[in-house]
Amino acid sequence: MAAGALAVAAEVRARRVTAREVTREALERIRVRDPRLGCFTAVLEDSAARDAEAVDAALARGGDPGPLAGVPFAVKNLFDVTGLATLAGSKINAGHPAATCDATVVARLRGAGAVLLGTLNMDEYAFGFTTENAHHGPTRNPHDPTRVAGGSSGGSAAAVAGGLVPLALGSDTNGSIRVPAALCGVYGLKPTYGRLSRAGAALFGISFDHVGPLASSVGDLAAAYDVMQGPDPADPVCAGREVEPCGPRLDEGTRGLRVAVADGHFATRGEPEVFAAVQSVADSLGTARRVTIPENDRARAAATIITSSEGASLHMEDLRSRPMDFDPMTRDRFLAGALVPVALYVRAQRFRTWYRARVREVFADVDVLLAPTTPFPAPRIGQDVIAVAGVEVPMRPMLGLYTQPLSFIGLPVISVPVAGPHPLPLGVQLVAAPWNEVALFRVAAALERDGVTAARIAP
């Protein structure tokens, strides 16, 4: 099994192993395992070897290659990587010129000593929750290859859960980091909207696009998040906030944090096991408090209208000139999004402002809310409908039932993998007020320490 990111960095920095050896072993794992999983769309053997050599050389001359020295990582293929066309899950973009520089967050991870091994599969243009990609094939769940990995950052979650890399980057517009993290059994962070730079990431729903890390432990998640934080003049959405490190705060415990379970919408329409997972987290944190956020179905409706409209507008020229080159999974939805009247879009944005005000009221006396990540564990690849609480519903949009209202207003969320005897992994969302990622990390670290959550990495 692959070691965690910080464990690898400690070994490399102490020169007990070279970054070149770590890289070679990781590339070998990818060569052996990835054909069964379908995570990678490009493997960067040469540039990875060069980056690893640079880390070893820095250490040999007494330099500091960074806190993630020699840590293998990979990124969803919507991030710019120097020398590669940024596919964003499409066939169309394969004809685009290669990127001439890395996305900001990719550059920051490499600057911290991490070694980029390749790019990862996703739903086309991030418009999906399952990574059943018609061009590049489906990404398979490492815990049951007949099932989806979730999406749209499915390659990212499956690469971590499959033991290919200890760290990956994804993006989340309506749930695309949290859903696959939950279905694959790893940790995933969607930070506050505007916290991490989106420069060099292909956008989808510009009002809600976030980027963030997926990892096999809370410490690794914090380490990656910390080196990616900070202002970026290249991204107008990125807030000008200074770095607020979370890694050093992991041992603070949960004392003083007010935790509650999200009731109503977040406690219905799911399988009993997902609510049991939330309850196990609540029990561990000693809370019986329940609070209700109103109008979540309307929040989902508004998020869907905005996402469809903004996503279509970004691809208008290709929708006009070559619609049949889109993935059948996204084509009809993009075309429909292109036909939404502006009045409907503005109405959805106005509702967003209203909903944000209601949720702010909830967080006036709550620090961390608990909610399921998905209403059910990983469905089968190709499955169109699913019975939830005895009612058959379309499977794919249902995966965003509990994630979509939260990204709609940019709240920070960590999806934690719940430990237990379930045959398939389940996730619970830890949700905080904007900019309070540190509260999420304190709770996540306590749950991991107490054995309530644990990443499930394929042996």
Place this chain on the structure above:
Amino acid sequence: MSASPDPSEVARYVDEIAPLLGLPIPPECREAVARNLAGLFAAGALLGDFPVGDAETAPVFTP
């Protein structure tokens, strides 16, 4: 708009509006596009006349 439009009306909307936008809908996609658009209109109907007060949504633009 406070009620979901009739599906046949949505199909007619697609047939008439898409060409005006220079967006030819491939015949094999027509039905699914109309179905998806009907879903978006239904989502809009859910927002309908829901009172949001004086919610301001102007993008923040710094000249």
